Amino acid sequence: MSTPSPAALPIRRLTLRDLTACADLSENRGWQREEHKWGLLLTAGKAYGIDDPDGGLVAACVVTEYGAQGRPDLAAVGMVLVAQRHARQGVGRRLMGHVLSLAGPTPLTLHATPYGRPLYEELGFKVTGRAEMVVGRFVPDGTPSAVATRAATAEDLTGIIGLDEEAFGADRTPLITRLPAFSDHLLVAEDGGRIIGYTAAWPNMDTHVVGPLIARDTETAKALVTAVAARTDRPLRTDIDVRHEELLSWARQRGLASVFSNSVMTYGIPELPGDWTRRFAPLTVAAG
Secondary structure: OOOOHHHHOOEEEHHHHHHHHHHHHHHHHOOOHHHHHHHHHEEEEEEEEEOOOOOEEOOOOOOOOEEEEEEEEHHHHHHHOOOOOHOOOOOOHHHHHHHHHOOOOOEEEEOOOOOOHHHHHOOOOOOEEEEEEEEEEEEEEEEEOOOEEEEEOOHHHHHHHHHHHHOOOOOOOOHHHOOHHHOOEEEEEEOOOOOEEEEEEEEOOEEEEEEEEEOOOOOHHHHHHHHHOOOOOOOOOEEEOOOOHHHHHHHHHHHOOEEEEEEEEEEOOOOOOOOOHHHHOOOOOOOO
């Protein structure tokens, strides 16, 4: 009996029980295992995968929806992975076709690597921006910031959610409410008692990822990153929208080196909603 083609195997919903298999698949493609991140994505989003008859997963991806339940305003596609031995057999295209079919009229966004971008362009995604990943040990300049920052409290959550929706352009409540448990540090910036920015720092392998980073202006974003750095001994990592040239240049001066660049792509909308001038970095490129 012949073994079915990987592109013909059934696609199913993945759950938290598949976390190890998802992490194995990441490792198979030369990515870090990122089990902490997978845990968030598998619970906050809808994951899809194809089982390998020999064990593990042939492929996987995650779709995180934002907006009203059942009527999302936007969905982010991430962690689109195909096992090395099943690459270039149409598996990724089939999985993305499944995602597009389920999405219907819901606009989509994703961060594409140079390797994945040609496929997404063939499927109708358009490049609308770029994000630069920077990593390194933050070196403070010793200059006190004029922007007040502090650890967030439970009472701040409503304000954080409201500010996030204004900047992101869609309601991310199910994701944002997970940040206190998911992150090691959740900080806000204030002006006159009003929240003007926030960020989280969450553990990923040997780094702390800074994201989301939502701020009124660049000085507020700098203050939040500096405050995060003062609270951790780990290197920092974040993905900065390249339109924020001043923040990107400052991060490099403070010891964070550019290591990777992703294309921000959209499907069904000409550009992302919200206010990009206040949206400095995503929670993760896998979920926006």
